Amino acid sequence: MATSTYLEAINQALFEEMERDESVFLLGEDIGIYGGAFKVTKGLYKAFGGDRVIDTPISESAIIGSAIGAAITGLRPVAEMQFADFITVGFNQLVANAATLYYRHNIPVPMVVRAPSGGGIRGGPFHSRNPEAWFFHQPGLKIVAPATARDAKGLLKSSIRDNNPVIYFEHKYLYRRVKEELPKEEIVVPLGKANISREGDDVTVITYGAMVFECLDAAKKLFEEHDISAQVIDLRTLQPLDMELILQSVQKTSRVVIVHEASLSGGIGAEIAARISEKAFEYLDAPVKRIASLDTPTPFSPILENEFMPNAEKIYNAILEIMKF
Amino acid sequence: MKKEKLVWMYRMMLLIRRFEERAAQMYGMQKIGGFCHLYIGQEATGVGTVAAMRPEDYLISAYRDHGHILAKGSDPKAVMAELYGKGTGISKGKGGSMHLFDIEKRYLGGHGIVAGQIPLATGVGFAIKYREEDGVVVVSFGEGAVHQGAFHESLNLAKLWKLPVIYLIENNRYGMGTPLERASAVWDLSQKACSYDMARDTVDGMDVLAVYDVMEKAVNRARKESEPTLIEARTYRFRGHSMSDPVHSHYRTREEVEDQKLKDPLKGFQEKLLKDKVLTKEDIKEIESETKRIVLDSVDFAEKSAEPELDSRFEDVYV
Numbered sequence: 001m002a003t004s005t006y007l008e009a010i011n012q013a014l015f016e017e018m019e020r021d022e023s024v025f026l027l028g029e030d031i032g033i034y035g036g037a038f039k040v041t042k043g044l045y046k047a048f049g050g051d052r053v054i055d056t057p058i059s060e061s062a063i064i065g066s067a068i069g070a071a072i073t074g075l076r077p078v079a080e081m082q083f084a085d086f087i088t089v090g091f092n093q094l095v096a097n098a099a100t101l102y103y104r105h106n107i108p109v110p111m112v113v114r115a116p117s118g119g120g121i122r123g124g125p126f127h128s129r130n131p132e133a134w135f136f137h138q139p140g141l142k143i144v145a146p147a148t149a150r151d152a153k154g155l156l157k158s159s160i161r162d163n164n165p166v167i168y169f170e171h172k173y174l175y176r177r178v179k180e181e182l183p184k185e186e187i188v189v190p191l192g193k194a195n196i197s198r199e200g201d202d203v204t205v206i207t208y209g210a211m212v213f214e215c216l217d218a219a220k221k222l223f224e225e226h227d228i229s230a231q232v233i234d235l236r237t238l239q240p241l242d243m244e245l246i247l248q249s250v251q252k253t254s255r256v257v258i259v260h261e262a263s264l265s266g267g268i269g270a271e272i273a274a275r276i277s278e279k280a281f282e283y284l285d286a287p288v289k290r291i292a293s294l295d296t297p298t299p300f301s302p303i304l305e306n307e308f309m310p311n312a313e314k315i316y317n318a319i320l321e322i323m324k325f
Numbered sequence: 326m327k328k329e330k331l332v333w334m335y336r337m338m339l340l341i342r343r344f345e346e347r348a349a350q351m352y353g354m355q356k357i358g359g360f361c362h363l364y365i366g367q368e369a370t371g372v373g374t375v376a377a378m379r380p381e382d383y384l385i386s387a388y389r390d391h392g393h394i395l396a397k398g399s400d401p402k403a404v405m406a407e408l409y410g411k412g413t414g415i416s417k418g419k420g421g422s423m424h425l426f427d428i429e430k431r432y433l434g435g436h437g438i439v440a441g442q443i444p445l446a447t448g449v450g451f452a453i454k455y456r457e458e459d460g461v462v463v464v465s466f467g468e469g470a471v472h473q474g475a476f477h478e479s480l481n482l483a484k485l486w487k488l489p490v491i492y493l494i495e496n497n498r499y500g501m502g503t504p505l506e507r508a509s510a511v512w513d514l515s516q517k518a519c520s521y522d523m524a525r526d527t528v529d530g531m532d533v534l535a536v537y538d539v540m541e542k543a544v545n546r547a548r549k550e551s552e553p554t555l556i557e558a559r560t561y562r563f564r565g566h567s568m569s570d571p572v573h574s575h576y577r578t579r580e581e582v583e584d585q586k587l588k589d590p591l592k593g594f595q596e597k598l599l600k601d602k603v604l605t606k607e608d609i610k611e612i613e614s615e616t617k618r619i620v621l622d623s624v625d626f627a628e629k630s631a632e633p634e635l636d637s638r639f640e641d642v643y644v
């Protein structure tokens with residue numbers, strides 16, 4: 001066992017998959033010689049050379065588009081967006097081409113787009129976003145969002161091996177803040193399976209990404225102060241959603257709080273709430289509650305950004321409210 | 326050229342330099358956070374450009390924008406306060422260093438997405454022509470932005486519609502850690518204009534007077550003939566890509582940076598003004614101390630300014 005940060009876990013997954021499969025290659029801005037804006041790909045250029053760790057110009061549309069081209073002709077590209085926000089420049093390639101090729105022609109598109117997402121780093125409006133919902137609305141794409149180092153590693157490996165286009169949202173706030181002991185043995189975490197991060201009976205808290213830790217903090221405090229036991233579900237994969245686990249938990253607790261860092265309206269929480277009301281309405285003792293970022297752009301000012309984002313305190317209060325029903 | 330204009334150029338280059346040196350210091354003290362990209366080394370390009378424009382002409386730039394907004398005449402206090410994220414900041418603390426904006430001074434930002442601002446300039450040029458005004462718009466961006474579709478789509482439109490737009494490539498050789506030759510199939514970037522049959526020019530971006538001359542020609546072409554121009558200014562950034570990037574990490578050598586610093590645009594211009602007797606040593610000293618006062622006042626203002634009102638986070642999403 002050795003300690004790895006979330007960032008190192010991603011690096012290890014890339015390294016191991018490149019070693020394992022020659023058809024895997026990386027492309028992105030400053031990922032080679034520079035080692036990546038956040039140093040996620042550090043050392044990979046040295047290990048695999050410039051033919052497999054490719055520095056590109058700043059051309060997100062061409063990065064994603066050429067990854068698609070390579071993927072449909074036998075390679076397994078892993079493209080990096082320097083920040084998830086810049087995926088907008090490659091949007092058409094992802095939603096029009098990557099997402100629909102299999103539906104149109106039965107041609108698999110085995111590629112991954114890695115996208116460092118999330119706020120809390122004072123990035124302001126264009127370096128903080130959580131754009132997963134845009135892609136959630138486009139059938140044909142898988143979406144992954146790990147919270148732990150173990151999942152970061154195991155889910156990236158599965159994403160690379162998957163024959164569908166996968167958008168892998170890595171939360172940049174967690175890069176160096178999450179540290180775990182990882183086993184020497186290979187870690188592969190299947191796509192589409194959520195994880196119970198904390199067992200509980202009174203309320204189901206559904207979340208993913210950096211908010212997992214805020215939810216766990218809130219759950220701990222609720223237990224200590226109010227004897228409320230919250231079951232925290234870390235979705236890990238957003239598309240496909242693990243509805244089975246969600247519904248099982250809802251049937252047990254009858255109360256649901258959904259938490260995500262992406263903005264509230266049209267977020268993934270809205271879809272989960274709708275599915276719960278369709279499939280488990282009779283089990284509910286309280287309305288489903290959502291906690292998310294405000295429906296505004298991300299402000300730069302630290303005090304405004306703090307108010308903009310969800311946090312343990314807001315989650316704590318929301319759960320208390322739900323428990324009153 | 327009139328002495329007045331020369332002195333303005335010198336003052337402005339010095340203001341940008343000292344403003345950013347102080348901002349970097351405040352960043353180091355964690356008074357300023359987030360992403361912060363310094364313009365130090367490139368001052369001659371921005372200042373020579375604005376010197377060739379009228380106050381009512383528009384300027385748009387990328388996130389390395391402190392120099393552009395100051396050159397356009399915005400209040401250094403409001404700019405520093407924005408870097409601090411204060412409520413008195415020029416973007417009310419919502420934009421930060423990368424997203425400065427001052428509609429009154431006709432500075433249209435401050436844009437964080439590489440090349441995202443280029444089509445905007447095309448539209449501003451369209452509006453000027455539509456209303457039959459005689460203004461022009463200059464849009465500045467790094468050489469890294471040239472490889473985005475938005476750049477090419479914009480150039481084609483501007484030429485097709487004959488718009489008064491000047492596209493200014495500030496080629497500081499590196500897009501973050503990637504040098505031009507590893508990102509571009511061509512070295513001479515103004516060649517990109519040829520595909521669109523557009524006027525083009527290349528200039529030493531470390532020489533404020535040379536930039537002024539080239540820009541003046543382009544501005545006249547835009548104003549009088551409503552024709553766009555693509556200009557490549559060859560310049561260099563003396564600092565890291567952003568505050569989190571060291572001055573010379575492994576993508577460029579210390580020697581290269583030191584060598585470029587010998588062409589410091591500010592020092593070179595100062596020497597010329599002294600030699601040409603536009604300014605005396607006393608004048609230089611006085612300008613230095615006045616500039617220092619302006620910068621210290623801006624810091625003082627930012628420090629003393631209140632945080633944004635919490636309720637302001639809900640404001641301004643819609644008109």
Ligand SMILES: Cc1ncc(C[n+]2csc(CCOP(=O)(O)OP(=O)(O)O)c2C)c(N)n1
Binds near residue numbers: 437
């Ligand atoms: C669309 C997009 N892709 C990537 C980035 C990340 N990024 C910020 S600055 C930069 C380098 C830009 O280089 P250049 O255009 O030459 O301007 P410079 O920073 O040298 O002034 C990169 C890759 C971004 N902001 N937007």
